[in-house]
Amino acid sequence: AIEQTLSIIKPNAVAKNAIGAILGRFEAAGLRIVAARMLHMSKEQASAFYGIHQGKPFFDELVAFMTSGPVMVQVLEGEDAVAKNRDIMGATNPANAAPGTIRADFADSFTENAAHGSDAADTAAVEIAFFFPEGVCPRTR
Ligand code: CMP
Numbered sequence: 001a002i003e004q005t006l007s008i009i010k011p012n013a014v015a016k017n018a019i020g021a022i023l024g025r026f027e028a029a030g031l032r033i034v035a036a037r038m039l040h041m042s043k044e045q046a047s048a049f050y051g052i053h054q055g056k057p058f059f060d061e062l063v064a065f066m067t068s069g070p071v072m073v074q075v076l077e078g079e080d081a082v083a084k085n086r087d088i089m090g091a092t093n094p095a096n097a098a099p100g101t102i103r104a105d106f107a108d109s110f111t112e113n114a115a116h117g118s119d120a121a122d123t124a125a126v127e128i129a130f131f132f133p134e135g136v137c138p139r140t141r
Contacts, residue, residue, distance in 0.1 A: 003081040004034065004136070006127035008116040011069035013106045019072050022102055022115065025088055026076055035075040035128075035136035041067050049130055058111060065111050073131045082124055085117040 009022050023033065041049070046066040053059050076085055090101025093110050097103035106114035118124035128136065 002077065002079060003121055003124070004075050004077045004128060005081045005085050005118045005121075005124045006116075006131065007074050007076050007085055007118075009072040009074075010112065010114055010116060011065065011071055012108050012112040013102075013114040014070055014072060016106060018106050018114075022106070023072075023074070025102060026074075026085070029078075029084060029088055031076040031078040031081055031084060031088075033074050034077045035132050036073065037131065038070055038072050040070045043067050049127070061111050075128050075132060075136045077136075082118055082121055086119070089115045089117050 007026070009019055013019070013022060026033065043063060046063045047054070050059065050062055050066070053062065078084060088102060090097030090103040092103070092113060094103040094107030094113050095110075097107065102115050103113050108114075118127050
């Protein structure tokens with residue numbers, strides 16, 4: 001089915017000047033960018049976005065990292081977009097990320113793993129609404 005998923009290019013990948021390289025991988029895989037914005041998240045925003053991880057041992061480090069610099073946030077649309085994006089990103093822990101994936105090529109650590117992607121269609125809807133409350137571009141094709 002045609003799905004939408006939320007993707008974040010994290011501060012370490014933005015600092016590496018890898019926005020274009022990463023967006024290019026999504027497009028090359030047939031995913032369309034139907035919304036995008038660049039922002040420097042506040043501590044409150046990052047804590048709310050990752051609210052499900054509150055209390056976990058890595059939470060404070062994650063929020064500190066995600067607020068350390070600008071991120072690029074986009075909505076990707078296409079056939080099986082949630083799973084396709086996760087395939088392109090590779091495993092969350094870059095130590096387990098397959099060669100050629102975004103995390104294998106651009107991650108620096110488990111926390112600084114270059115990209116975030118929604119893990120399911122229902123969480124994608126919540127995450128898309130978090131960053132794009134006004135909605136995304138209507139389909140014109
Ligand atoms: P992300 O897809 O952004 O979702 C939550 C993030 O928390 C995850 O990628 C990792 O960057 C980070 N994370 C999850 N588990 C751990 C862990 N055990 N140690 C460090 N960071 C983690």
